[in-house]
Amino acid sequence: xxxxxxxxxxxxxxxRPLPEQKFIDAYATNTRLMGVLVIYIRWKLxxxxxxRKGSRSLHQFFYIETTEEGIESYRGIYGEDGExxxxxxxxxxxxxxxxxxxLTMNEAAWLIQRYAELNKKFGTPLPDEVQDxxxxxxxxxxIDRAREERLFRMLCGKIDNDNQLINYFLMRxxxxxxxxxxxxxxxxIRHDLTGDLESSTLCLNEIREDKNDDGERVWxxxxxxxxxxxxxxxxxxxxxxxxxxxxRRVERFSVHANFxxxxxxxxMKLARPEFVTVYxxxxxxxxxxxxxxxxxxxxxxxxxEGGKLYVSFMDDNRHVRANTYRxxxxxxxxxxxxxxxxxxxxxxxxxxxxxxxxxxxxxxxxRQLIEVAKYEFKEQIxxxxxxxxxxxxxxYVDEIMGFEPxxx
Numbered sequence: 415x416x417x418x419x420x421x422x423x424x425x426x427x428x429x430r431p432l433p434e435q436k437f438i439d440a441y442a443t444n445t446r447l448m449g450v451l452v453i454y455i456r457w458k459l460x461x462x463x464x465x466r467k468g469s470r471s472l473h474q475f476f477y478i479e480t481t482e483e484g485i486e487s488y489r490g491i492y493g494e495d496g497e498x499x500x501x502x503x504x505x506x507x508x509x510x511x512x513x514x515x516x517l518t519m520n521e522a523a524w525l526i527q528r529y530a531e532l533n534k535k536f537g538t539p540l541p542d543e544v545q546d547x548x549x550x551x552x553x554x555x556x557i558d559r560a561r562e563e564r565l566f567r568m569l570c571g572k573i574d575n576d577n578q579l580i581n582y583f584l585m586r587x588x589x590x591x592x593x594x595x596x597x598x599x600x601x602x603i604r605h606d607l608t609g610d611l612e613s614s615t616l617c618l619n620e621i622r623e624d625k626n627d628d629g630e631r632v633w634x635x636x637x638x639x640x641x642x643x644x645x646x647x648x649x650x651x652x653x654x655x656x657x658x659x660x661x662r663r664v665e666r667f668s669v670h671a672n673f674x675x676x677x678x679x680x681x682m683k684l685a686r687p688e689f690v691t692v693y694x695x696x697x698x699x700x701x702x703x704x705x706x707x708x709x710x711x712x713x714x715x716x717x718x719e720g721g722k723l724y725v726s727f728m729d730d731n732r733h734v735r736a737n738t739y740r741x742x743x744x745x746x747x748x749x750x751x752x753x754x755x756x757x758x759x760x761x762x763x764x765x766x767x768x769x770x771x772x773x774x775x776x777x778x779x780x781r782q783l784i785e786v787a788k789y790e791f792k793e794q795i796x797x798x799x800x801x802x803x804x805x806x807x808x809x810y811v812d813e814i815m816g817f818e819p820x821x822x
Contacts (some may be wrong), residue, residue, distance in 0.1 A: 425810035431534060432463045435457040435458070435463070436664050437456075437457060438611075439456050439516065440456065441517055443569075444513050444771075446569035447571075451569060452477055453478065453522060454473070454475050454476075456473050459472055472492055473502070474489075475489045480591055481591050481614065482536055482538075483532070484533035484538060485529050489502050489506070500800060501711060513571065515568045515569060521561075522550075525531075527545070530551055531594075533740065564595055568595070570582075579654065579662055580619075581735075588637070590605075591604050596821065598637060599665075600655040601666075603664060608672055609671065612643070614646070615639060616637060617639060617680075617743065619637045619682055620737070625652075632652065635652065638684060638727075640680075643674070644680070646674050647671070647673055648669060651670060652735060686740065686794065687789075687793075688794045688795065688796060689761055689764055689767035690791065691758075691760075691789075692788075693759075694755065695751070695756065697782045701778075702779045704758070705779045706724055709777070720805070723800045724750070724753045725745060725748040726747045728746050745763075745765070747760075748796055752806075752807070754805055755775075764790075787808050
């Protein structure tokens, strides 16, 4: 046969254009049971896309809220600016107390597509820059049921004790996030046991182990939840499967009481000590802000009318393992630089405030900080102060405590 008689037929795989995005790696945080997680994907770019963006790499961060939003926020970074990438990761992951779970391309894309469906379900728009991640939403994926369950368990992390299982179960049940509820159940448990309760946040849960009339081990819970209509108390009972120390699930769940409480009653139930120290800032306030910006790069930062707020969180979610769970037990430190040149710091433990004071005294701005007041409150007030412009913190305390200024 003469090679001149051969004809090359273009088509099939040879005729398809090569993809402009090549998958490199991906991870997710193992915080699915908290109702939020972050998914990260890295791509290598080529062709016209790389030329148009002036970069051969794309880093994508998706912040997921599973009960009311879906994909809540997105950040895409072109290029390899290490500082920008660290800042993005700290902002996205800083408050989650998470470990990272590595994902395949199919797993990452499937998760993004699944949570994008929640945006449609909840009627919330996808975050801006959809054109940057549209190719992820359109990608073909294949995840069977067994792999889906395995992936879910990866995203949940290890459940170490009974309290943790119970707290997570109630957290997701009251939020009406029933997929993880079913996965933590040994049998089918009804989803309507809380009546007309709206999707709610578990603010406080107190667990007491006991035995019922049949001698069966049960766990009795008194929970304070918050919904749009206010706070409620829910009293429930759970039975767990298997011997203690083994992998356990919820075998039975029943609700004994469910009633609303007033704002004052909720405040009493949720009250906890708070330790606060106040400093006057001598010299340039920008020096203090620069120091805190660097030191608390991974913290929640918020500009308010009255100043700049920093909230740092614990490195993990071990507070869920306790028999008394509080929503904000993952808060480590609160710092607030006010427009009146004060630095107000707070923690929920005496040891915590002493540690924070010591850190500040060893910082580069220690000589600018003049301690002027120390407080121990029976309930939290610092965060409320940051939400309303209260001016001088000490004057704010006098006002809310009903102290009258002395006559001059």
